[in-house]
Amino acid sequence: MSGYCASSEEVEYLNRALRTLSGCNRALLRAEDPCFLFREICRVVVEEGGYRMAWVGRAEHDEAQSVTPLAHVGLDKDYVDSLNITWADRERGRGTTGTAIRTGVPTITRNILTDPRLSPWRESAITHGITSVLSLPLRVDGEIFGALAICAREPDAFGERELALLSEAADDMAFGLQALRIKARRRQAEQQVEALNRALATRVAVNHAVIHATSEIPLLTEICRVLVDECGYRQAWVDYRQDDPVHPYKVMACNAANGICQGWGAGGHDGSFHGQLETTLQAGDPLVLRDLLNDAEAALHEEAREYGFASALALPLQVEDTLIGMLVIMAERADAFDEKEVELLLATAHDLGFGITTLRTRARAVEAEATIRRMAYEDALTGLPNRVRLHELLDTAIANARQERRPFGLLHLEIARNQEINETLGYREGDRLQIEIAARLRQAVGAERTVARMGECEFAVLMPNGGAEHASQLAKQILMALYDPVELSGLYLEARASIGIALYPGHGTAPEALIRRSGSAMEQAKRSNAGFAVFQGGLDQECAQHLTLMGDLRRAIDRNELLLYYQPKVEIASNRVCGTEALVRWRHPQHGMLPPDEFVRLAENTGLITPLTLWVLDTALGQRYAWHEEGDERPISVNLSAHDLRDPRLLERIRGSFATWGAKPHWIEFELTESALMEDPVASQQTLSALKDLDAHLTIDDFGTGYSSLAYLQRLPVDSLKIDQSFVSGMTSNPGSAKIVRSIIELAHNLDLTVVAEGVEDQLTFNQLGQYGCDIAQGYKISQPIPAEQFRDWETRSVWH
Numbered sequence: 001m002s003g004y005c006a007s008s009e010e011v012e013y014l015n016r017a018l019r020t021l022s023g024c025n026r027a028l029l030r031a032e033d034p035c036f037l038f039r040e041i042c043r044v045v046v047e048e049g050g051y052r053m054a055w056v057g058r059a060e061h062d063e064a065q066s067v068t069p070l071a072h073v074g075l076d077k078d079y080v081d082s083l084n085i086t087w088a089d090r091e092r093g094r095g096t097t098g099t100a101i102r103t104g105v106p107t108i109t110r111n112i113l114t115d116p117r118l119s120p121w122r123e124s125a126i127t128h129g130i131t132s133v134l135s136l137p138l139r140v141d142g143e144i145f146g147a148l149a150i151c152a153r154e155p156d157a158f159g160e161r162e163l164a165l166l167s168e169a170a171d172d173m174a175f176g177l178q179a180l181r182i183k184a185r186r187r188q189a190e191q192q193v194e195a196l197n198r199a200l201a202t203r204v205a206v207n208h209a210v211i212h213a214t215s216e217i218p219l220l221t222e223i224c225r226v227l228v229d230e231c232g233y234r235q236a237w238v239d240y241r242q243d244d245p246v247h248p249y250k251v252m253a254c255n256a257a258n259g260i261c262q263g264w265g266a267g268g269h270d271g272s273f274h275g276q277l278e279t280t281l282q283a284g285d286p287l288v289l290r291d292l293l294n295d296a297e298a299a300l301h302e303e304a305r306e307y308g309f310a311s312a313l314a315l316p317l318q319v320e321d322t323l324i325g326m327l328v329i330m331a332e333r334a335d336a337f338d339e340k341e342v343e344l345l346l347a348t349a350h351d352l353g354f355g356i357t358t359l360r361t362r363a364r365a366v367e368a369e370a371t372i373r374r375m376a377y378e379d380a381l382t383g384l385p386n387r388v389r390l391h392e393l394l395d396t397a398i399a400n401a402r403q404e405r406r407p408f409g410l411l412h413l414e415i416a417r418n419q420e421i422n423e424t425l426g427y428r429e430g431d432r433l434q435i436e437i438a439a440r441l442r443q444a445v446g447a448e449r450t451v452a453r454m455g456e457c458e459f460a461v462l463m464p465n466g467g468a469e470h471a472s473q474l475a476k477q478i479l480m481a482l483y484d485p486v487e488l489s490g491l492y493l494e495a496r497a498s499i500g501i502a503l504y505p506g507h508g509t510a511p512e513a514l515i516r517r518s519g520s521a522m523e524q525a526k527r528s529n530a531g532f533a534v535f536q537g538g539l540d541q542e543c544a545q546h547l548t549l550m551g552d553l554r555r556a557i558d559r560n561e562l563l564l565y566y567q568p569k570v571e572i573a574s575n576r577v578c579g580t581e582a583l584v585r586w587r588h589p590q591h592g593m594l595p596p597d598e599f600v601r602l603a604e605n606t607g608l609i610t611p612l613t614l615w616v617l618d619t620a621l622g623q624r625y626a627w628h629e630e631g632d633e634r635p636i637s638v639n640l641s642a643h644d645l646r647d648p649r650l651l652e653r654i655r656g657s658f659a660t661w662g663a664k665p666h667w668i669e670f671e672l673t674e675s676a677l678m679e680d681p682v683a684s685q686q687t688l689s690a691l692k693d694l695d696a697h698l699t700i701d702d703f704g705t706g707y708s709s710l711a712y713l714q715r716l717p718v719d720s721l722k723i724d725q726s727f728v729s730g731m732t733s734n735p736g737s738a739k740i741v742r743s744i745i746e747l748a749h750n751l752d753l754t755v756v757a758e759g760v761e762d763q764l765t766f767n768q769l770g771q772y773g774c775d776i777a778q779g780y781k782i783s784q785p786i787p788a789e790q791f792r793d794w795e796t797r798s799v800w801h
Contacts, residue, residue, distance in 0.1 A: 005542070007062040009694045010487070012771045014048045014159075014161055014162055014165070016049045016162075017049065017161075017162040017165035017166050017169075018165060019042055019044075019048045019049050019165070019500045020045050020049035020051075020165070020166060020169055020708050021168055021172075022048075023044030024041055024044055024169040024172050024173060025049040025172060025587075025746075025750055027040040027041055027044055027045075027176075028172055028173070028175075028176040028179075029462075029714075029750065031176055032178060032180075033184075034070075034177055034180050034181075034672050035070070035071070036640075037173065037176055037177060038056040038070050038071035039071045039073070039182065039446035041054070041056070041071075041148065041169075041173050042055060042056060042071050042072055042073035042074075043073045044052040044330055044525065044722075045073070045148075045150055046073045046074040047073070047217060049150075050153055051074070051148075051151060051706055052074055052128075052129055052130055052151045052152055052153045053070065053072070053073070053074030053075045053128070053130065053150075053151040054073055054074060054149065054150050054151070055069055055071065055073075055074075055080055055147055055148075055149050055150065056071045056072070056138075056146060056147070056149075057069050057070065057085065057149065058068070058102075058145065058146040059087050059101045059144055059146045059147070060097045063777075064086055064088070065086050065087050065088040065093065066087075067085040067086060067087055067097060067098065067101065067146065067147075068084050068405075069081065069083070070146070073150070075128055076758070079124065079128060082122060082124065085097050085214065086098055086645065087102045088102075089102065092120055092290055092567050095109075095117055095118055095120070095121065095133075095632075096108065096109045096118070096134070096135040096149065097118075097135040097149050097692050099117075099135070099351065100135035100136065100137045101137055101144055101146060101147050103137075103745070104137050104139065104144055104595060105137065105139065105254070106134065106135070106136050106163060107134075107135045108132070108133070108134050108135075108158050108163070108168075108169055109132055109133040109134075110132055110155060110158075111132060111155040111156065111644050112125045112126070112130060112132065112133065113126070113131065113133055113155070114192055115247055116133075120763045123399025124234045125151075126644055129153050130151040130152070130153070131152065131153055131157075132151070132154065132155055132156065132157040133150070133151050133152075133154045134149070134150045134152075134157070134160060134163065134166060135148070135168075136148045136149075136150070136160045136166060136167055136170035137151075138170060138173060138174040138177070139171075139174050140174050140177050140178045140181070141178060141181075141345040141636075144202045145174065145177065148169075148170045148173060150166065150798075158429075160727055165734045169684045170511075183337075188458070188600050193425075193426070196231060196340055196341060196344060196426060196428065196489075197347070197426060198231050198233075198239065198341075199231075199340075199341045199344035199345050199425055200344055200427070200428050201230070201231055202226065202227060202231045202344070202348050203344055203348040203351060203428075204347065205223075205230060205346075205541060206223055206225040206226065206348045206351050206352055206355070207222055208349055208518070209222045209226065209355070209604075210351060210354070210355030210380065210510045213355060213359060214359075215359065216356060216360075217252060217253065219352075219356070219359065220238045220252050220253035221253040221255075223236070223238070223253070223255045223327070223352060224238065224254055225238040227255065227329055228255040228256060229255070232329055233329050233330060233331055233350055234256070234257050234307070234308060234330040234332050235254075235255070235256040235257065235262070235309060235328075235329070235330035236254070236255050236260060236327070236328065236329050236330070237251055237252075237253060237254035237255070237263060237306065237327075237328050238250055238251070238253045238254075238317070238325060238326070238327055238328075239252065239324065239325050239326050239328065240251045240252050240317075240324055240325035241324060241325050242345050242561045245737055248274070248278075249264055249325065249326070252325070256307070256697070257308075258307065258308060260307060262303065262307065263327070264277070271405055272299075273299035273300075277314060278325075280313065280316075281316040281323055281326055282316075282323055284318065284323075285316070285317055286313055286316070286342050286345070286349075286740060287313070287314040288311075288312075288313055288337050288342060288347050289311060289312040289313070290310075290311045290334060290335060290336070290337065291310065291311065291334040291335070292304035292309070292310055292311060292312065292334075293305060293310045293334065294334065298653070300316055307330070307348060307628050308332065309330035309331060309332060310329050310331065310333060310334040310336070310544050311330070311331045311334055311335070311336045312328065312329070312702075313328070313329045313333075313336075313342065313345060313644070314326050314327075314328050314329075314332075315327045315328075315329070315345060315346055315348075315349035316349065317349060317352060317353050317356070318353045319353055319357045319360065320357060324353075324356070324384060327348075327349050327352060327623070329345065335661050338611065338746055340411075340489065342439055344428060349657035356490055360454065364524055364558050373726050374386065377389040377392075377742070379452075381431055381434055381435060382434060382435055382438035382439075384451055384452050384453040384459075384672070385452040385453070386452065386453060386454075387452070387453075387454045387455070389452065390450075390452040390460055390462070390511075390515075391511045391512075391515075392452065392454070393450055393462055394410070394455075394462065394511035394514060396517075396707050397462060397464055397504070397513055398504060398509065398510070398511070400709060401464075401504055401505075402505075402509075403682060406465060407465075407466065407467045407473045407503055407504055407506070408462070408463055408464050408465055408466065408503070408504050409462075409463040409466060409468075409470065409471035409474075409501055409502070409503050409504070409520045410461075410463070410501070410502050410503075410504075410514045410515070411457040411460065411461040411463065411471060411474065411475060411478070411499055411500070411501055411518065411532075412454070412458070412459075412460055412499065412500040412501075412502070412515070412518035412519050412521070412522045412751045413441075413458065413460065413497050413498070413499050413522070414457055414458050414497065414498050414526070415433070415437055415457040415458075415459070415495055415496070415497050416495075416496040416498070418459075420532070425488055425489050425491075428794060429488040429489050432486075432488060433486055433488060433493075433495065434453070434457070434661030435493055436495070437459065437486075438451065438453065438459070438483065440481045441459060441461065441478065441481070442483060443481065444478050444480075444481035444482075445461050445474065445477070445478065446462075448464065449461055449462060449463055449464065449474075450462040450464075456513075460515075460518070461474070461478070467503060468501070468503060468534050470479070471501045471503065471533065471534070472501065472532065475499045475501060475531070475532035476531075476532070478499060479497060479499065479532065479789065481533050482495045482496075482497050488666075491677020497531075498522050498523075498525040498526040498531065498532070499521060499522060499523055499525055499531065499533075500517075500518045500520065500523070500524065500530035500532070500533055500535065501518060501519035501521055501532060501533065501534045502514045502515075502517040502521060502535045503534070507535045518535065519536060521533045521534060521535040521536075524536075527711035533780055549588075549599075549602060550602060550608070552588065553586070553599055553603060553608055553736065554604060554611070555614075556586060556588075557608065557611050557612055557615050560615075560619075561586075562584055562585065562586050562612075562615060562619075562786065563584070563585040563586070563587060563787065564579040564583070564584055564585070564616060564620060564623070564785075564792050565582075565583045565584075565585055565785035565786055565787055565788075566580060566581070566582060566583070566623075566636070566785060566786060566788055566792075567581045567583055567778060567783065567784065567785040567786070568778070568782050568783050568794075568795075568800065569581065569637075569756065569776050569777070569778045569782075570776065570777050570778070570800050571772070571775065572766070572769060572770045572774055572775060572776065572777050573775075575794060575799070575800055576800060576801060577634065577798075577800050577801065578634060578776060579635045579636065579637065579669070579776075580593065580634070580635075580636050580637065580791075581633045581636070581637040581639075581761045581778065581785075582616055582619070582620040582623075582636050582637065582638050582639075583596065583670070583785045584600070584612065584615075584616050585785075586599050586620050600612070604641060604643060609641050609643045609644065610641075610643060610644055610650075613638075613639070613640060613641065614653055614657070615630050616638055617638075617654065617657050617668070618657050618660070618661075619754050620636045620638050620668065621658070621660070621661040621663050621667065621668065622661065623660070623788050624636050624638065624661070624663065624668065625661045626669045626788075628667070630654070633666070635666055635667060635668060635669045635697065636667065636668055636669070637668075637669040637670070637671050637699065638668055638669070638670055638671070638674075639670075639671045639673075639701065640670050640671070640672050640676075641673075641676060642673075642675075642676035642677075642680075644682065645672065645676060645677075645680075645683065645684055645687045646680070648689065651687075651690050651691070651694070651757075654691075654694070654696075655694070655773050658694075665694060665695035665696055665697070666695075666697065667721075668696070669695075669696070669697040669699055669719075670691060670696055670697070670698055670699070670701070671699045671700075671701040671722065672684075672688070672698065672700060672701060673700075673701045674700050674701070674702055674703050674704070675701045675702065677700065677716070685715060685716060688716055688717055688718065689717055692717040697719050697720070698716075698717065698718040698719055699718065699719065699720040699721070699722055699756065700718050700720070700721050700722065701722045702722065702724040703722055703723055703724060703744060704723060704724045704726075704727055704740060704744060713751070714751065716769060718753065719753065719754060720748075720753055720754040720755065720756055720776075721744065721748045721753050721754075721755055721756070722755075722756040722757070722758055722778075723744050723756070723757045723758065723774075724758070724759075725743055725758045725779070726759075727740050727741050727744075728741060728757045728758060728759040728760060728765065728769075729759045729761060729765075729781075729792060731765060731768060731769075732762075732764050732765050732768060736785070738768070741757070741769070741772060741774075742765070742772045745774050746773075751772065754775045754776065755773075755775050755776070756775065756776040756777070756778060757769050757772050757774050757777050757778070758778045758779060759775070759778075759779050760777040760779030760781045760782065761779055761780050762778075762781055763781065765781070766781055782800060783798070
């Protein structure tokens with residue numbers, strides 16, 4: 001039976017749909033904002049696809065359920081505006097576009113001359129040469145955003161295969177719009193972080209100035225200088241209140257970017273402004289004035305035009321709960337001083353008020369001495385007892401417990417992700433997290449138990465009475481109290497904790513012993529993901545074994561006692577082996593063959609990962625040289641870790657290994673995990689560029705798990721993507737995984753990258769990858785990792801040649 005043969009007309013329709021899809025993909029890569037995306041897609045549909053007209057409409061959620069045209073190409077704006085389409089279920093909403101939006105299903109009008117639903121638009125469509133219409137719903141963030149309408153001159157356009165291609169283009173467009181929204185939100189967040197960093201820098205500088213101040217006026221002068229010269233504000237001054245109704249405020253210090261200082265001391269504004277200012281400051285609140293240049297009615301409108309600022313902030317200065325004046329800050333941006341920035345600057349004003357108070361009360365020696373003592377024994381951020389004070393409390397608790405012959409417990413907590421939060425959101429938010437944790441701990445453990453802060457992200461709870469059962473119950477209470485996420489910079493983050501428990505007298509009869517062993521139990525809890533753990537005598541032995549294993553690994557590297565296995569990679573199109581990946585193995589003299597993840601993690605945690613990587617590279621180059629001598633020019637892949645990327649001598653060491661073996665650049669391919677690249681994107685890009693200067697072939701490993709952006713991926717000088725096996729292994733049974741795999745393949749090919757799929761376990765997965773256009777496969781379907789001496793025999797007996 002002969003196969004289906006498409007007509008020339010159908011082929012042309014499919015070709016224009018393919019041109020449209022291809023052009024849409026290019027538009028997605030170039031689009032920086034939704035307006036450009038909509039216009040470019042419409043242009044592609046008409047100019048490259050050859051359709052009569054294209055337009056994008058947004059579904060409004062107003063009473064009329066109207067559809068607003070956002071972009072169009074092919075016909076003039078008057079025609080588009082005359083369509084007057086709604087997506088409500090009435091006459092002007094039952095056309096192609098209204099139906100597509102209302103139902104969420106692509107809708108086609110084959111012939112506008114005969115379709116009664118199109119009667120309201122028939123005459124105008126005939127005039128403009130439109131006979132058939134396709135409307136494709138645009139689904140963004142799970143909701144119908146609107147529709148892409150495509151008009152054709154000929155009747156009965158948009159056959160099944162043409163519809164499928166155009167639907168894919170619409171889906172890509174919706175995905176691009178969603179990505180642009182995410183990018184816009186990210187840009188807004190970056191601006192907020194910039195403002196917060198500026199405010200945070202202000203607070204740090206103010207605190208520094210307060211600490212080193214010796215008198216009041218120089219302190220105020222320095223604060224104003226810092227705000228303008230270092231933090232980038234337009235103007236800053238400090239006004240003090242005085243008993244003069246004509247001149248209610250006196251300028252004490254001032255600084256301005258243009259050198260012209262002003263003040264509100266003369267009371268030259270209308271009475272309502274000064275009344276509002278006084279009322280707000282007396283309440284201890286900031287007065288925020290934004291968009292002054294565009295608000296002609298604003299009290300400061302003329303000043304803003306004259307002195308070049310667009311927003312203003314007045315902060316109360318209080319000394320011993322008494323309003324003494326205000327700190328005024330001007331900014332060039334109209335939208336400056338958002339809630340978080342104001343919060344930080346208000347805290348800065350409080351810090352300044354505290355500094356003034358300190359200067360005015362420095363003569364109070366007794367109070368100063370008490371403050372010093374508090375600083376010595378309390379954590380400055382949370383007010384909790386610090387490590388020194390905890391040691392004293394443990395001494396007392398041990399003495400009391402020994403006399404009364406009763407046990408007690410020490411719980412040692414570590415909060416995860418603290419450093420990540422500090423680096424991502426800033427130390428201000430990291431401090432807020434610590435304060436919130438301290439508050440929750442105090443509430444969870446009750447007044448009869450002591451909470452102390454032992455370090456940056458470590459706390460301790462002294463349970464004065466009870467044994468292991470009581471301590472375990474208390475640990476569960478604490479974990480429950482920390483379960484709810486903490487809000488930081490608008491994000492809700494989990495405050496995960498690991499708790500170690502040590503008990504008197506069973507685990508120690510001295511403070512240091514209890515602290516050390518509760519810390520060991522905490523590390524055990526972290527490794528087991530159990531939440532908490534009671535110290536066991538074997539933990540000390542386990543730590544010793546850990547140290548011993550670390551020494552054994554270093555000796556194994558130095559003495560060349562490790563093994564290197566090779567896992568084949570197969571080119572899907574030809575079913576031929578096209579290379580291998582080098583995978584390290586360790587047969588320990590006492591413990592036998594150790595799992596790779598176990599000793600590789602040990603190497604990463606102990607600083608041995610770079611020596612291990614260099615051993616793998618050197619051994620792989622030796623094997624590659626042997627295969628080169630046999631005429632085999634297929635490359636070997638070697639993995640680089642995040643620690644390797646941070647090694648300043650990485651390039652020097654790679655050049656040395658290449659020189660040793662006389663290696664050519666194509667002998668070795670370097671694989672770097674996406675998550676490793678995202679730990680420090682800027683430094684990673686620099687390292688990859690340096691590797692590329694060596695003509696090295698670079699592959700992003702475990703792609704899809706590291707949350708890298710498309711823009712970042714475009715900048716990386718890489719040659720291949722390796723799809724993470726978590727997507728590949730489930731693609732035959734999970735439609736979601738299959739879509740991800742297919743999307744990654746298309747994305748990579750659009751960027752001229754080769755695609756490798758790892759974790760290929762069966763023939764069905766192998767076949768489906770081939771259908772998706774994947775280039776290379778790797779996994780147990782092809783072969784497990786095998787020693788080099790067995791590789792030739794395996795290849796001879798395999799089907800992959």
